[in-house]
Amino acid sequence: MNMKRFADTLLTGGCVLLVVAGAGALAQSNGVQTMDRSKEWPTYGHDSGGMRFSPLTQINAANADKLQVAWVYHMKPAGAPVPPPAPAAGRGEGGAVGDTPEPSQFGRGRGRGGSGFRPSSVTPLVINGTMYLSTPYSRVVAIDPTTGKEIWGYQLPSGTPATRGVEYWPGDGQTAPQIVFGSSDGKLYSLNAATGKPGDTFGDNGIVNMNTPEIMRGLPGRNALTAPPIVYRNLVIAGGTTQENPPLGPAGDVRAWDMRTGKVAWTFHSIPGKGEKFNDTWASDSWKNRSGVNVWGAISVDAQRGIVYMPFGAPSVDQYGGDRAGDNLFGNSLVAADANTGKYLWHFQVVHHDLWDADLTGAPALIDVKQGGKTIPAVAAIGKVGLLFLLNRVTGKPIYGVEERAVPQSEVPLERSSKTQPFPLKPPPLSRMTMRPEDIATVTPEIEAGCRKLMEGMQMGGPYLPPAYNRLRVQFPGNHGGVNWGGVSFSPELGYLFVNTNELGQVSGMKDHDPKTGPAPNAGQGNRVDPGGVYEGVPGGGRFSIRNADSPQQLPCQQPPWGQLTAVNVNTGEFAWRVPLGVTDSLPADKQKTGRPGNGGTIATAGGLVFVGATDDSRFRAFDARTGKELWAYKLKGAAEATPMTYQGKDGKQYVVITATGGGFFNNPVTDDSVMAFALESSK
Numbered sequence: 001m002n003m004k005r006f007a008d009t010l011l012t013g014g015c016v017l018l019v020v021a022g023a024g025a026l027a028q029s030n031g032v033q034t035m036d037r038s039k040e041w042p043t044y045g046h047d048s049g050g051m052r053f054s055p056l057t058q059i060n061a062a063n064a065d066k067l068q069v070a071w072v073y074h075m076k077p078a079g080a081p082v083p084p085p086a087p088a089a090g091r092g093e094g095g096a097v098g099d100t101p102e103p104s105q106f107g108r109g110r111g112r113g114g115s116g117f118r119p120s121s122v123t124p125l126v127i128n129g130t131m132y133l134s135t136p137y138s139r140v141v142a143i144d145p146t147t148g149k150e151i152w153g154y155q156l157p158s159g160t161p162a163t164r165g166v167e168y169w170p171g172d173g174q175t176a177p178q179i180v181f182g183s184s185d186g187k188l189y190s191l192n193a194a195t196g197k198p199g200d201t202f203g204d205n206g207i208v209n210m211n212t213p214e215i216m217r218g219l220p221g222r223n224a225l226t227a228p229p230i231v232y233r234n235l236v237i238a239g240g241t242t243q244e245n246p247p248l249g250p251a252g253d254v255r256a257w258d259m260r261t262g263k264v265a266w267t268f269h270s271i272p273g274k275g276e277k278f279n280d281t282w283a284s285d286s287w288k289n290r291s292g293v294n295v296w297g298a299i300s301v302d303a304q305r306g307i308v309y310m311p312f313g314a315p316s317v318d319q320y321g322g323d324r325a326g327d328n329l330f331g332n333s334l335v336a337a338d339a340n341t342g343k344y345l346w347h348f349q350v351v352h353h354d355l356w357d358a359d360l361t362g363a364p365a366l367i368d369v370k371q372g373g374k375t376i377p378a379v380a381a382i383g384k385v386g387l388l389f390l391l392n393r394v395t396g397k398p399i400y401g402v403e404e405r406a407v408p409q410s411e412v413p414l415e416r417s418s419k420t421q422p423f424p425l426k427p428p429p430l431s432r433m434t435m436r437p438e439d440i441a442t443v444t445p446e447i448e449a450g451c452r453k454l455m456e457g458m459q460m461g462g463p464y465l466p467p468a469y470n471r472l473r474v475q476f477p478g479n480h481g482g483v484n485w486g487g488v489s490f491s492p493e494l495g496y497l498f499v500n501t502n503e504l505g506q507v508s509g510m511k512d513h514d515p516k517t518g519p520a521p522n523a524g525q526g527n528r529v530d531p532g533g534v535y536e537g538v539p540g541g542g543r544f545s546i547r548n549a550d551s552p553q554q555l556p557c558q559q560p561p562w563g564q565l566t567a568v569n570v571n572t573g574e575f576a577w578r579v580p581l582g583v584t585d586s587l588p589a590d591k592q593k594t595g596r597p598g599n600g601g602t603i604a605t606a607g608g609l610v611f612v613g614a615t616d617d618s619r620f621r622a623f624d625a626r627t628g629k630e631l632w633a634y635k636l637k638g639a640a641e642a643t644p645m646t647y648q649g650k651d652g653k654q655y656v657v658i659t660a661t662g663g664g665f666f667n668n669p670v671t672d673d674s675v676m677a678f679a680l681e682s683s684k
Contacts, residue, residue, distance in 0.1 A: 039648040040126040041657075044165055044228045046645070049366030050300040052489035052603045054646045058654045059680065060607035064622040064632045066680055070655070071148035073675035075120065075135040117670045119641070119663025121600065123165045124675070126647040132168065132179050132193070133675070134161035136661075140181060140189075142196060146649040148677060152196035159185030164298075164485070164642070165228045168193065169259045172234060175201060178259060180236050182225020186211040188238070188257065203262030210240060214251070214267070217289055221249035227485065230308075232301045232339045234259050237308055239270075239295025244528045245317045247324075252294025254310050256342060266342030270294060270312055270330055277344070283325035290324065292316035293331045297485045298363035300379075301339055302393060308339040309366070309379055309393070313359030318479065318528040319467045319510060320355070320535055322414035327352045334364055334381040334389075336396060346396035350383055352418035355410070355466050357479035357528075358385040362487015362601065369399055370495065370571045378570065380490070380497055386431025386482035388499070389424050390570060400426035400573045407464035412510055414534060417466050426573025430566055431477045431501045432558065434462030435544075439558050443591055450546040451557035458507065468509040474544045476558075478506030486601030486614055486643055491625055496567040496576050498610050498625070502597040503562045504554070505544030510535040551586035552669060553616055554597070561595035563615055565602070567628060577628035582615035600658075601643035613640025613658040620644075620658050634678070638662025638671040653679055 038055055046052050059067070118136035124145075125132045131145040138160050142151040166181040169190075177193040188210055190202035198206025215223050221243045229238035235256040243249045252270040257263065270293040272279040279287060292315040300309045315324060315331045332351035337344055351358045360383040369376040369390060379393035390399045404420035437460065442448045459465070459473035467473065481502045488499045508527040512535060513520040519531035527541040545554035556562045560580065567576040582596025600614035609631070610623040618639045622632040640660035648654050655677055663670035 041645040048301040050363035057607040067678045070677035070679035073148040076673040121642040154196045159183040162225045208262040248289040249291035268342045278329040281327040281329040286324040309364040311360035314354035318357040384481040410466035472509040489602040489604045491604040504597040508541040509538035563595035579628045599641035611644045636660040
């Protein structure tokens with residue numbers, strides 16, 4: 001183990017929406033009858049710590065197979081024009097190599113949107129009996145969560161609202177409760193939760209410009225939001241997307257704004273500047289104006305302790321770091337800071353000197369780990385590399401230990417890859433981290449033959465196999481994960497952490513670039529290089545998969561499973577159970593249970609259930625949280641690349657929600673624009 005690096009790591013300092021029907025009690029607040037917040041869904045992760053656990057029990061393992069459609073809400077208004085293309089893609093979710101940009105918020109993935117539908121991955125909120133969600137049609141809406149009837153809608157003057165949802169601020173007695181969210185063109189909005197009208201004290205008529213001179217630094221690019229911000233007291237805290245390339249551009253800083261005025265309360269520098277601690281992890285002036293190192297996923301807050309947890313992504317650009325020698329903090333790090341001031345407390349770097357686009361992605365889950373009669377306040381950090389780090393959330397110290405292991409070194413002449421990478425002693429890797437020729441998929445003779453042809457001359461190995469030079473290599477996990485923004489959910493009753501993982505490799509490589517020929521080509525999305533740099537991508541990069549002409553589903557070239565759902569017992573660090581997640585419809589019936597890649601996450605309930613969509617087979621599923629047995633599956637019109645939510649309506653029924661429009665990052669057709677409710681009994 002590299003003890004110096006380990007010690008540094010431990011430094012401290014001070015759509016189709018499915019809805020499912022259960023019963024519950026009403027609470028009294030200031031003389032007004034309101035729903036129990038824990039039985040609704042008041043923030044993206046259900047609680048500010050991102051556990052995504054609901055105490056509702058009416059839907060349970062005994063009756064989940066009886067779920068039925070209750071109501072449908074169409075996100076696209078009648079006669080509404082199709083939104084214009086969004087700005088160019090930023091540093092966030094990785095798109096499939098070779099895919100053409102779609103006019104969506106990310107400019108990523110390929111949707112077949114001839115119908116005018118647009119993909120959505122929104123997780124709605126339900127507060128005091130009202131549902132709030134963003135739509136891909138430049139609107140934020142409030143609807144009745146028991147009927148699906150629209151209450152109000154707000155049309156953005158420009159851009160589209162954050163794809164994955166909105167946040168709620170309860171007000172302060174003088175300012176009314178607000179719905180707050182970001183947009184694709186770098187605006188932060190605050191709307192009156194009751195009326196949908198812009199807040200008159202927040203910024204300029206309810207709008208704050210996020211693209212300030214301090215962030216933009218006089219360089220081209222943008223800072224936008226694809227995930228909901230998070231509220232702590234009277235602050236709203238958010239990161240944002242930045243560019244994938246070129247390497248210099250807008251900052252990836254995290255900021256907090258005062259909800260009463262819209263003024264910036266604090267800023268956390270994602271890359272330490274001159275004179276700041278850890279600036280020396282960037283060689284020479286390579287830190288200066290560097291882009292990337294941003295939080296494009298969700299942020300978590302320990303409201304009791306006043307600590308904010310920020311999961312940072314990789315520096316720009318993805319494949320090459322020869323111009324930024326060093327560990328490059330706070331790239332690929334979980335950082336804890338004082339939520340009131342933004343003051344640094346501690347960090348843990350998951351990947352040193354990233355060359356794989358191995359961002360920390362999902363919201364850090366604030367959980368409790370029980371050992372030897374003691375309860376340890378913990379945080380679960382996980383990202384695209386598929387390694388789960390369970391840390392003490394007060395100190396940042398690993399609960400099960402971490403060791404630095406030697407990893408393969410780069411053959412690219414100007415690269416200086418890290419000699420070691422951190423590995424948790426427990427739990428085991430959640431995703432495949434290596435590839436050998438003998439691991440080739442033999443599901444059918446056709447798949448095996450196609451994959452053998454794809455693999456010819458390809459470099460293999462791992463984990464942490466660096467980009468190849470003058471040839472192609474396959475990286476596991478691929479640049480989409482592992483685990484992407486779907487993150488994890490947690491059952492405090494079982495002590496199980498639930499995580500769905502992709503098993504999809506990425507093919508890429510680099511070769512010398514002659515600047516006389518113009519900008520260096522990327523050779524496809526996901527193989528990003530500096531267009532003004534000394535290297536360019538080797539042609540032929542992309543997903544480590546082949547395709548059946550009759551199906552949009554990719555056929556990965558390693559043996560299944562191609563997607564999994566895992567329960568980790570955090571009290572032991574071991575897997576409690578693990579099952580394939582998803583089916584490959586184009587295969588013979590007896591070979592379809594392969595698991596599938598996808599996007600989105602899980603939720604857990606006190607009813608003993610885990611709900612998940614995510615997979616590109618367009619299913620929404622319920623699993624027994626204790627055993628991993630699949631209890632229910634519903635075939636959707638489009639892939640559900642979103643995270644579900646559940647709540648109790650005013651009618652006493654429990655509802656579960658998932659967005660399933662299709663589209664997204666796996667070449668799924670965009671086929672629907674609906675919010676669909678499922679319940680044990682059909683509603684009116």
